[in-house]
Amino acid sequence: EDQVTQSPEALRLQEGESSSLNCSYTVSGLRGLFWYRQDPGKGPEFLFTLYSAGEEKEKERLKATLTKKESFLHITAPKPEDSATYLCAVQGSGDEKTSGSRLTFGEGTQLTVNP
Amino acid sequence: ETGVTQSPTHLIKTRGQQVTLRCSSQSGHNTVSWYQQALGQGPQFIFQYYREEENGRGNFPPRFSGLQFPNYSSELNVNALELDDSALYLCASSLREGGYTQYFGPGTRLTVL
Numbered sequence: 069e070d071q072v073t074q075s076p077e078a079l080r081l082q083e084g085e086s087s088s089l090n091c092s093y094t095v096s097g098l099r100g101l102f103w104y105r106q107d108p109g110k111g112p113e114f115l116f117t118l119y120s121a122g123e124e125k126e127k128e129r130l131k132a133t134l135t136k137k138e139s140f141l142h143i144t145a146p147k148p149e150d151s152a153t154y155l156c157a158v159q160g161s162g163d164e165k166t167s168g169s170r171l172t173f174g175e176g177t178q179l180t181v182n183p
Numbered sequence: 184e185t186g187v188t189q190s191p192t193h194l195i196k197t198r199g200q201q202v203t204l205r206c207s208s209q210s211g212h213n214t215v216s217w218y219q220q221a222l223g224q225g226p227q228f229i230f231q232y233y234r235e236e237e238n239g240r241g242n243f244p245p246r247f248s249g250l251q252f253p254n255y256s257s258e259l260n261v262n263a264l265e266l267d268d269s270a271l272y273l274c275a276s277s278l279r280e281g282g283y284t285q286y287f288g289p290g291t292r293l294t295v296l
Contacts, residue, residue, distance in 0.1 A: 169283050
């Protein structure tokens with residue numbers, strides 16, 4: 069069974085204070101690891117897909133990296149508008165017929181950036 | 184290119200009732216997945232539809248059922264509502280032949296009293 073653990077559960081930063089969010093995972097044959105941003109009461113907004121260890125992707129102040137056991141979401145010089153819950157999910161290459169291409173999510177990291 | 188849309192936005196039902204939630208997938212996508220997200224938790228996979236057939240199911244009872252239509256829109260039906268069914272229901276669409284990234288709609292907030 070695929071599993072995802074995110075840490076910390078909550079993180080408070082001052083504006084401009086860089087940090088990293090962690091996503092540890094176990095999966096049977098990784099098809100992809102996904103990062104989403106979710107604002108309160110809204111649907112998750114897609115950020116990145118990572119497919120293999122060593123891959124990195126960047127978007128504005130965010131950079132996602134992937135190893136064989138974990139992924140990091142690095143936030144450089146965050147701004148208050150970066151405040152949100154960040155969700156990590158994995159998709160494994162299990163039995164397509166029974167499990168489909170399901171995403172298994174972690175519980176998320178709630179990020180608050182104070183001005 | 185239109186994104187994923189869901190209706191209604193909010194819904195209040197009483198225990199034992201039935202509910203239907205609707206989702207229109209992103210243009211060009213042929214796969215729809217449904218997730219349930221309880222407050223403070225990550226989304227949990229309910230089931231997935233590909234070309235109008237169920238293609239994978241999570242640990243949800245049979246009273247959760249769905250449909251996908253020829254235009255790839257989808258419905259989630261829940262019978263005999265229970266208090267624990269109160270959650271944000273999310274629909275995500277993807278193109279099976281185009282990679283595995285799923286794009287989510289805004290969700291439907293269901294409250295069961």
